[in-house]
Amino acid sequence: MARLVVLGGGVSGHTAATFAAEWLGSEHEVVVVTPNAKWNWIPSNIWVGVGQMTKEEVTFDLAPVYAKAGIIYHQAKALGIHPEGNETSDKPYVVVESTEAGSAGKIENIEYDYLINATGPKLNFAATPGLGDANGLGEFTVSVCTADHAVHASEELHKCIQTMKAGKRQKFLIGTGHGMCTCQGAAFEYIFNIEHELNKAGVRDMADIKWISNESFLGDFGVGGLHMKAMGFAVSSKIFAESLFAERNVDWIIGAHVNKVEKGKAHYELLDGSMGEEEFDFSMLIPPFAGVGLKAINKAGEDITATVFAPNGFMKVDANYAAGAYENWKASDWPSTYQNPTYGNLFACGIAFAPPHPISKPMSSPNGTPITPTPPRTGMPSGIMGKAVAHSVCDRILKGPDAPLHEASMAHMGAACVASAGKGLFTGTAAAMTIYPVVPDFEKYPGTGRDTEYTFGEIGLAGHWIKHILHHLFIWKAKLKPGWTLIPE
């Protein structure tokens, strides 16, 4: 009997664990270690953040789902990996600390034959003074990164709406809270959902809404932008993004590293080196991501964290980390199997793997401050790589340790993305986009780096319907309800 341990129960970890349990059957063990008691469909947190959904609609309890799937579930956070075992045993193990009520703080070792690291990110609010506390519920800004954060954001938003109804103008500042953030798409969705809700509440004319982000141009989204076919042209996402901002009367600041937040004021540095500050009454700024701080220890008890993990805390995999300058970047730098180069039974997927470099061209201010979106590894690619890694592990368990690994490079896969711009069965809109491949391949697709036959986007009510259907479809899939394996990632 072999044991697969999966760290993390988000999109990538949950996908990997549930498919592995399905493919391995009861002959082998699948263990999930995640500090959360609930699964969260994060894309719908946007609607929780404007009061259009409840926390209960975007979350569900993990324990009964894992019990049904025959998965052993530990509500705990991983502290360290011992890939060589210790002085008394060669068996590798992970050290976990319980987060479950009643046993919180209890330390336990869990042995494994294969380990999938899918912890997701640490929301690094501390990188920007004033952005948030350890729980992300800051004094000055709000967040929609978790369902609880989104509930808080909604409460603060509705206080502002009441203030506007009482006749006082309000300033909204939405975007990224650091020069090295990712997830611009989530902030993009939130700013337009706020604008939509203010319209519905009849107070749009009392609001000044501004975007602030680390993108060097609007529509970069951490993927270096994309070109879409429209009206016979290959049109940059910059044009479409600017058009939507103009139409909705939302101003923007781009190329910005927010370096400090105070009550009602954000301080920032721009790519040209100049400093500025922006006042606000309501602000949602996405924090930068970091690894969750896992340690790696060898058999002798020595710290080998720098061998297993990149400096940002994400796990090294089969990527080319020595690509160097932007001019040398290639699509082949991106990992395909997500296997750790030092320990063959270690894998990392989703946000937990260390990307070789950003996708957007790296930029910094004359003061040396890096202001570059970091690459997104969420959503559809995250699920696909989780499934591929689970497939590899299952093959190695069932067919032998030399079974070939499955591949899911972001340079060879596409992604479908639906960015909400307002909720409503007949009044909602969303930008429905596909991008192929996620990481541009300028050798295969000279010029734009992508296949414009499969890279497209448009905004409308149809996109909103798709986003709403996907909400129910993916929660159905995550709950392992009938037919769940037929729903693609």
Added chain:
Amino acid sequence: MSKYGEKNIKAYGNNFTTMTPGPVAKFLRTCVIFQFIRFIFINIKMLVVVSKSH
């Protein structure tokens, strides 16, 4: 819908060089019949990309 998005453009401001949708484009965005057709089209496009990615 007076002048749609055009009224928001500020001369030589951030949004001076972009495009803004006209009345037909705006109407079609929430026209149920048109959007139902687009719904089918977008789903097919997405399924093709999903199938190429697995």
